[in-house]
Amino acid sequence: MTVLFEAGLGKSRSTWALVQPRVAAFARTVVYDRAGLGRSDATDAPRTFEALLRDHLRVLDTMVAGPCVLVGHSYGGPIARRAAAERPDKVVGIVLVDEVSEAAGADLLRRAMGGAGVLYGAQVWLARVGLLGQALRRTYFRALQGPALREVVAESGRVCAARAARSEWQNMIAGMHALEATGPHVPDIPLTEITSRRSSTPEQFDRDFIFQSHKATVDAVTDGRHVSSQSRDHYIQLAEPELVAAEIERTCERLRIRYSA
Template identity: 50%
Template structure:
């Protein structure tokens, strides 16, 4: 039987941030999506995790059902919103999970909330261990992508494209929500704003990092290069491995596929790694997954 999902809002001074909660248990799992994406990133993972934990997914400003933010979308602004929703919705030990650009968000958040966040899961994250020029070169197509989304949304052409690309792994109501909400002008403008602020924000993260929380940490890499002897060419996977080495209790695993969108392609892998962390947090607090 599916776990019931509840929708609500966190009220800030001038806008609302939308979130959905599901499941129950002594440990919370709080999710952060990647750049330009909504809670729909976790549409396949949240129901699996809600079977053994209290879960929260939310929409960053301008995405999903959250109000836009006219003050910009740099890293610090995204982090402040993340912490606002976390503080309003989590009242027990917590595991935070971040995909892509959400990775550094949850790691920094863990350093800001050491009494609440007890473990971190990273899913093919963007890592400030990488040199900014290398990261920006790897993402050189992003300007075209996010700019094109604005044009396609105006022409009412983005919705079907999202259904055939990023969200093709979803079905039914989850698919409808994802493509309708992801093709609004608010959503594509928010994504464009996040990208425009990324270069400066990432450089600042690199210069002040690496930001490694003092908690159990698991990082999952896309399997871009299957050959063990050639994996040194995967600079992002190497950064993930280094993050695990720097953590007090770190684990680095590879996904089966090379797709960056692991939460949608391999949700059971992500849920399994989260369950292990929930078990560790539960054992430390005297309880565990149901």
Template identity: 45%
Template sequence: MGKLHTQGTPGTAPVGGGRELYYVELPGPDGTAAPTVVFEAGMAATRSFWALVQPRVARWARAVAYDRAGLGRSAPDPGPRTVDHLAADLNALLDHLGPGPFVLVAHSGGGPVVRVAAAARPERVAGLVLVDTTDEACDLLFNRTFRRAERVAQRASAVLARVGLLGFAFRKQVRAFPPDVLAEIRAEAFTPAAMRTRGRELTALVAATTAFRERPPVLPADIPVTSISGMRADSGMPRAFRLAATESHRFRADRSAHGRWVPAHESGHNVVVTEPGLIADEVRLLLERCRGGSAPV
């Protein structure tokens, strides 16, 4: 028998229209009553970017990471690339995984996706952990200069992918991953196809957060929400934006009667790589107090 992959065993979930989403699963401890934890990656990121967090969480609960359509090993979706559509795919994955309950963990642009999915089916959501997520409460998201910088970054990423240099540009950010995961990131994450999907996701994210300013997804107040903020400015988040984003994360946690805001002092935006243990510990704490289950300490 070969060595188990860092992120566990693979599977596919039907999501309609003949499409399937690819996921990887670690089963958690025998006999656990804890909710299943499902990880939603940031914009254009694959399941692999959770590889430092998922195995830690699997010490307490079943842990699943997946690829959105058009990323990693999930086939492209010819349909509309809206956040509502992405959330519907996530809910179809949850249908496949079982009745729940579920804890949904999201990074960056994955935040709006899990919020919409949870608002659509709140009865099976035991809690959310939002890791430096995109939030409409951050006014600087709608600044013209910021939006222009996003478009420039998207064009630059597409060019670097076409000439085979995008992975080189991100080599420092991914070197912490174990060899089996790193090989998959290099093969899947920095391709022209992935950057085309990124462009579609960026458009969807802008549209969704703009709409959320008037009509945000509504979650029951008793669903626990933990919001984690990277505290360091970096190339993706200069200081002014970092401060505004952090305030939006505090705001989101305050919408929950059981909200919790957590600073990641050693991290910029990429908390999933720089402080995976902190994220895992916050998932454990939420599992201990959320609806529908408990986790061993």
């Protein structure tokens, strides 16, 4: 069994630095960087959803020969779901980590992420003056230590990485509109959604459109599972790597039993 990881919007393979070694104990793992991020070369082409999907499918076709579980975080969630639909001969299960889904509604996502344009623009400026890496060290990647932290600070602090992240954001809402118009994109294979615990009461869960979009995706498949994290952190794989690795292992073991029966 192979597990292929997909990062979220504007992020590199390093978001999986705490989960991938745990998963490697029971499965073959593949992590990669989309164009312009991490170790990958930059491109001048707009980073549309379809471009990101092509990156993912190229890795899937090149690196994976047998049954595969796709794991996607945030904007990597719809990439993983679309890829599973494109390659039903290879993809046998999906684990989604606080994904950003078209089921939430593209316009609602746009309003909820209204400040993102300023954020990604500021990151380009911080990269130009050599401060982005240190800013990321104290925010997104504060859970990392040692070589993994030094690597992500050096790679994600580059101007080309900041530009790639900004381009992904600039094309995200259009991509979500297209997914919403043509979806739902939910292949009927074993699927787990792991949702950040932003709510604590039934009323809050009812108003949490991200939670509700995850629930709708799970309800759309024959074999679905919905799990909540203990924290409110969107980067559950960094805040609670044991939880994410355990859900991936659960999926892999169930699929191994199914395919060996």
